[in-house]
Amino acid sequence: MEQLILAILREKDKLKLSTLYQILIGKRTSSTICYAFFHDLLAYFGCLTQLEEESWYHTCQKLAKRGKVALEDGHISLTGQMNENRADFVLPGHINFYRFGKVDGVGWRLMQFFVQQVTTNGEHRSLENGSFYSYEVQKLLASRNGQAKEEVYVELQEAFQHFSDSEANLLARTLTGNKQIGETFYQILDDDLDTLTKRLLQANATHQFYQYFLQRPDSLIHELLKDWYRMGLNQSLLLTRELFLAGANVQEIAARRHLKESTVRDHLIEWAVNDPNFPFDSFDFSKVASQLDPLPLSVWLQNYKEVNQRERIDFLSFRLYQIKRKHEHGDNQ
Numbered sequence: 001m002e003q004l005i006l007a008i009l010r011e012k013d014k015l016k017l018s019t020l021y022q023i024l025i026g027k028r029t030s031s032t033i034c035y036a037f038f039h040d041l042l043a044y045f046g047c048l049t050q051l052e053e054e055s056w057y058h059t060c061q062k063l064a065k066r067g068k069v070a071l072e073d074g075h076i077s078l079t080g081q082m083n084e085n086r087a088d089f090v091l092p093g094h095i096n097f098y099r100f101g102k103v104d105g106v107g108w109r110l111m112q113f114f115v116q117q118v119t120t121n122g123e124h125r126s127l128e129n130g131s132f133y134s135y136e137v138q139k140l141l142a143s144r145n146g147q148a149k150e151e152v153y154v155e156l157q158e159a160f161q162h163f164s165d166s167e168a169n170l171l172a173r174t175l176t177g178n179k180q181i182g183e184t185f186y187q188i189l190d191d192d193l194d195t196l197t198k199r200l201l202q203a204n205a206t207h208q209f210y211q212y213f214l215q216r217p218d219s220l221i222h223e224l225l226k227d228w229y230r231m232g233l234n235q236s237l238l239l240t241r242e243l244f245l246a247g248a249n250v251q252e253i254a255a256r257r258h259l260k261e262s263t264v265r266d267h268l269i270e271w272a273v274n275d276p277n278f279p280f281d282s283f284d285f286s287k288v289a290s291q292l293d294p295l296p297l298s299v300w301l302q303n304y305k306e307v308n309q310r311e312r313i314d315f316l317s318f319r320l321y322q323i324k325r326k327h328e329h330g331d332n333q
Contacts, residue, residue: 014077045098092204
């Protein structure tokens with residue numbers, strides 16, 4: 001875990017210690033999600049769901065005693081000495097626990113089962129007996145009239161050309177076909193690697209795979225994973241989104257769904273984080289923009305309480321405007 005902490009801090013000035021812990025365990029509140037989004041930490045959201053708080057603080061304190069990090073006013077940062085060696089701490093570049101972490105294992109098991117059924121015509125002992133896997137695979141095979149084997153072969157071949165050799169080989173070796181029995185990720189990865197490093201390498205490969213086919217809606221594999229992709233989303237949020245797009249406002253959605261208005265606002269905020277195409281035009285940002293734009297600090301890093309003390313502004317408009325500006329300029333400011 002120490003290397004993970006140092007790698008996360010590699011390009012950050014300082015981070016809130018308690019909030020970083022909440023990000024790593026995947027505490028799904030709008031404030032934690034926004035902090036992760038504004039500080040480019042969504043990729044690690046929920047990557048250590050079993051991490052105990054005591055263990056977290058103990059590890060950070062050990063790093064501080066060894067002079068690798070500084071702990072001050074509830075924040076953590078690399079020390080000056082460690083800043084000089086930032087290039088030594090690099091994380092895999094394709095992980096996305098925020099989008100895929102909760103259902104990662106299910107997605108790859110579905111993919112393994114599908115490849116086995118397609119390539120062996122169901123003649124080998126089935127890798128899965130769960131109704132979800134069987135239903136999804138049989139539904140897709142029935143719609144393909146015997147063409148699935150060739151399609152999946154071509155799509156996998158094309159996909160793996162976009163991966164590094166190590167990533168492609170890692171995924172390919174877990175698949176079962178007529179001439180190969182798939183191995184587990186832990187069988188393939190080097191025994192000298194610790195459990196967390198193995199988890200990150202596995203996630204780096206599978207998350208890249210999911211993202212690749214998420215962007216190819218006409219592919220066979222996207223069709224296979226379509227329902228699974230939705231499993232990783234906030235289902236209550238999707239209902240709120242449907243009503244909002246139909247013209248309902250926060251108060252109307254709360255009344256119709258018997259939710260608190262604060263819950264509906266949280267749904268809108270999380271939706272905006274997830275989707276750069278969120279309907280920001282449905283909101284009037286003129287007042288909040290006049291307050292935030294002249295300030296020297298990036299819009300998405302400004303504190304609501306401090307801004308609100310100068311002139312009262314609506315919190316939802318404040319947060320959505322921050323998210324909008326981060327989507328537009330986050331990589332450039």
